[in-house]
Amino acid sequence: xxSAGMMPTTSISVNMGSVQRIATIAPSCPPLLQAxxxxxxxxxxxxxxxxxxxxxxLRLLSLIQAQQDHEACVCHLTEPLGLSQxxxxxxxKVLLQAGLVAREQRGSWAYFRxxxxxxxxxxxxxx
Amino acid sequence: xxSAGMMPTTSISVNMGSVQRIATIAPSCPPLLQAxxxxxxxxxxxxxxxxxxxxxxLRLLSLIQAQQDHEACVCHLTEPLGLSQxxxxxxxKVLLQAGLVAREQRGSWAYFRxxxxxxxxxxxxxx
Numbered sequence: 001x002x003s004a005g006m007m008p009t010t011s012i013s014v015n016m017g018s019v020q021r022i023a024t025i026a027p028s029c030p031p032l033l034q035a036x037x038x039x040x041x042x043x044x045x046x047x048x049x050x051x052x053x054x055x056x057x058l059r060l061l062s063l064i065q066a067q068q069d070h071e072a073c074v075c076h077l078t079e080p081l082g083l084s085q086x087x088x089x090x091x092x093k094v095l096l097q098a099g100l101v102a103r104e105q106r107g108s109w110a111y112f113r114x115x116x117x118x119x120x121x122x123x124x125x126x127x
Numbered sequence: 128x129x130s131a132g133m134m135p136t137t138s139i140s141v142n143m144g145s146v147q148r149i150a151t152i153a154p155s156c157p158p159l160l161q162a163x164x165x166x167x168x169x170x171x172x173x174x175x176x177x178x179x180x181x182x183x184x185l186r187l188l189s190l191i192q193a194q195q196d197h198e199a200c201v202c203h204l205t206e207p208l209g210l211s212q213x214x215x216x217x218x219x220k221v222l223l224q225a226g227l228v229a230r231e232q233r234g235s236w237a238y239f240r241x242x243x244x245x246x247x248x249x250x251x252x253x254x
Binding site: 030032035037043046049050052053054055056057058059061065066080114116119123126127 | 159160161164166170173182183184185186188189190193207241243246254
């Protein structure tokens, strides 16, 4: 059995069920240094931060943003990242669940673009 | 054998050897959405984000900041967090390695305070 073409699926550290949609955190969660966080707010913010605390997902966000028109389909991302299509798709799903990218289907291809508002929310909460 | 007083050491997800001192990232790493991150920069930024992507460490930072004079020793932190002293000490070490808290020894007690500059660095890199 050949293993040619198989890529190790490293850097997969988020349980999909626990990804926190960043837009749902802000109303209840004070900025980090303004008031003690309660357990729920801390867990929600930590889950949202875990969605970006991964080298492949950080590179994905920066690479999508650097494309023409700030959008990309998976086929544009596998080669520059050096990751397999299933691995890239997994990371895109984590980013999608966190609300950090938006997905638009066009014919047989899905296009992704970065949502800047959730990043602004994270910045505001880390203050 | 009694297990009274033993607390489970959950939420320990950072390999101490991989914690990234945030101050060392900034010069080489562009903000996330300004240019594609290379592998090294992405790994450094991800490691720094992992230092705060943990509910106990987020609560620790907010709790230290909320103390009188914005400083606390471990003995002030175990009860409000509901964590054992060794677990709190572990999380403080991770934050210390990331540069997110500073430690000052006074007699037999160590006092910790939040360093706001690394948080500002993280905010600047998530833009």
